[in-house]
Amino acid sequence: MSTTTTKSLLTRKLVTRTDVVSPVAPPPPPRESEDDISLYMTCSNAAGDVRTVRVLEHEPIVDLSFGIHTHQGVVRSGKKLTFGNPELKKNCEVAHMSTVAESLGGDVMHMAVQLKDLLYVRVRTVEHETEVAIRRNQSVRDLKEVVQREEGIEAEDMQLLLRGRELDDESAISETALSDGTILHLLVRNRARVRVQSATGKKLELTISSSESIESLKEKLDKDHGIDVSSHRLMYKGRELQDGRTLASYGISRIGNLSLEVLNPQKKDGCDSTEGEVHLLSQSIEAAKRGLLHGFYPELASSGSGGAYMMYDDGGSPVAVFKPEDEEPLAANNPRPLTYIPTVPGEGLRRGTKVGEGAKREVAAFLLDKNHFSSVPATTLVKFGDGKVGSLQQFVLSESDCENMGPSLFSVKEVHKICLLDIRLANTDRNGGNILVKESPNGYDLIPIDHGYCLPSSFMDCSFEWAYWPQAKVPFDAATCTYINSIDVEEDLTLLKQNGVGLRPECERVYRISVSLLQKASKALLSPHEISKVMCRDTPTSQSPLEKLVSDAYVLAAAENGVRVKKSASLPGILEGCSETEYLNKVEELLDSYLLETSSDDLQFACQD
CATH class of the missing domain: 3.10.20.90 (Phosphatidylinositol 3-kinase Catalytic Subunit; Chain A, domain 1)
Structure with a gap:
């Protein structure tokens, strides 16, 4: 040839x-x-x-x-x-x-x-059969994506069965029993798009098989979105979804709008007074609903820097105060426009705070007021219909506020409960106008309100009006010290997360340091006035002793790992050069040294400047 x-x-x-x-x-x-x-x-x-x-x-x-x-x-x-x-x-x-x-x-x-390494497999559905090519070193997930391009079926919705057994997405083709001409059976899951709204108003969307169980959905909410479902109930059309049943059993086959409701959100073991406050708040909410039905609509408060609305019962009497997230100072819908421009985009009126966090901080202050020790009014997050989300606080009828009454009228005990709360929360906005005065058989009770600027990410704007009241110069008594020592930071942070008002990492850090200072200083018999001298600035431009200490701790902790970092009064959420534990341990060390070198009469910063 x-x-x-x-x-x-x-x-x-x-x-x-x-x-x-x-x-x-x-x-x-x-x-x-x-x-x-x-x-x-x-x-x-x-x-x-x-x-x-x-x-x-x-x-x-x-x-x-x-x-x-x-x-x-x-x-x-x-x-x-x-x-x-x-x-x-x-x-x-x-x-x-x-x-x-x-x-x-x-x-x-x-x-x-x-x-050399391609296989031809036949994918069979109830209607037809398609041949696709796949490399041996690819995965079953890759095979599904090839089928998706051919059939238009989402890979997440596929089950590929080989001789009756489902192939695992992570398995390599070479690890399966596939060979040229193998027939795979394709089953398509009936999936539902589930939209979940948390108790805080946060909206989530998940795609899940309608044949999956309620427990499976809850696990996804916990694992993927950090929601502690053990403290919530999952609702659909007014019904609680029960474990052991599937989404399909509730008629959820395509789209389902679910909601998460907090189970007794403010209830803690051994907190009978707090439980009573929650009950009163529930009564206030029901009364406000009746008021709305009778035409008593929310009314904007006459004072303040943001949107705060009085809610009335069916007789026109005030029962609660509603503060929408989107009407906070500097927020988009604030009815009282402000000319102030923050130096950091998104920052609130106080440094270390963020616009839109105020409502959650109001709730957090109440949750952390264990046993209602500091008399923070019952507060929760609510949503009006499909609209605004915000904090709802029980209305407290009072005679006046501390701005209009001299501090000499108040007992040491009443003042100290406010001091304790503000130190613990690193409050950046405590003034006489947000401490209500209510007459009682024993004199006057003080009621702290307006906690939207507590739990910040730095100590730069801590401010306590009570710092120079005579009662603040008296050390805490034994009962108050016992309460202070009972504060469990980890338990507190878990409680906030369970109720959908968890803190940013840098705010958690500030809370840890504030509680540590409060507990150490009370044991050293420092008065609230003396503690305020550690936390608060003497002038707007000079750092407080605590600001210097936390900055030094960062530099020293990083240096021990051979990393050089700059001093800063405001630390990032994720630290460079050291772990969070290493940093907090260094803060504890410096706090101990500082308190040993500090006398009650002369507070001078003893750490290296």
Whole structure:
């Protein structure tokens, strides 16, 4: 057989059926020269296309391979050319194939393109069957994505079954029992898009199989979104979803709008007085609902820097105060526009606070007021219909506030309960106007309100009006010290998270340090006045001793790890150069040294400046 004899190259279209067209040698076209060889590629498509690849007698196989891959359906890599069983070497010449073919006594040379690591599997649904190609080193998840492109079915909704067993997404194709021609059965999960609104107003959307259980949904909310479902109940159309049942059993097959409600959000073991406050707040909420039905709509308070609305009962008497998140000072819908421009975008009126966090801080102050020790009015987060989310606080009828009454009228005990709260929360906005005065058989009770600027991320704006009241210069009594020592920071932070009002990491840090200072200082018999001298600035531009201490602690903790960082009064949420534990341990160490070197009469910062 001469080298000018026409040869036929047989292959197949890689992404279609596995059948191969019978070898039929088409009539040879006119040759371009006596040295060229015409190779015909017959494809197994519906049209039975025949395509020609022309090569020279002495061209290497690598050039032939390159010529073949330019035809639609033939991949460039992951294939090999075979003539009989052996693979053709890339440096072999085309003429060699002709010689072999002639020695076999044929005038048509049969060649095939074989894939080195591709499998062809058939994916069968109840309606039809599709063949797809997948590499052995890819995963079952990759296979699903190939099927998704072919069938338009979301990969997350697929179950691929091999002999009745579902293939795991993470398994490699080479680890399965798949081979060429294997039939996989495709089942499509009936999935529901579940929209969940938390008690804080946060909206989440999940896609989950309607056949999954309520427990499975709760696990996803806990694991993926940090919601402690043990303290919530999941509601759908006014019904609580029970564990042990599926979404489908509640008629949730496509879209379901669910809500999370806090289970007794402010209740803690052994806190009977707090539980009573929650009950009163529940009564206030019901009374406000009746008031709305009778036409007593929320009324904007006459004073303040943001939106605060009085809620009335059906008789027109005030029962609660509502503060929407989107009407806080500097928020988009604040009814009292302010000209103040914060130095940090998104920062509130006080440094270390953020616009939109005030409502949650109001709730946090009440939750942390264990046993109602400091008399913070009962507060919770509410949502009006499908609209505004904000804090709702029980209305307290009072005679006046501390701005209009001299502090000499108040007992040490009443003042100290406010001092304790503000130190603990690193309050940046304690003034006489937000301490209500209520007459009682024993004199006057003080009621602290407006806690939207507590629990900040730094100590830069701590401010306590009571710091120079005479009562603040008296050390805490034994009962108050016992209460202070009972504060459990980890328990507190968990409680806030459970109720959907968790803090930013940097705010958690400030809370830890504030409680530590309060507990250490009370044991050292420092008065609230003396503690305020540690926390608060003497002038707006000078740092407080505590600001210097926390900055020094950061520098020293990082230095022990060989990292140099800059001093800063406001630390980032994630520290560089040291872990959070290493940093807090260094703060504790410096606090202990500072309190040992500090006398009650002369508070001077003893750490290195």
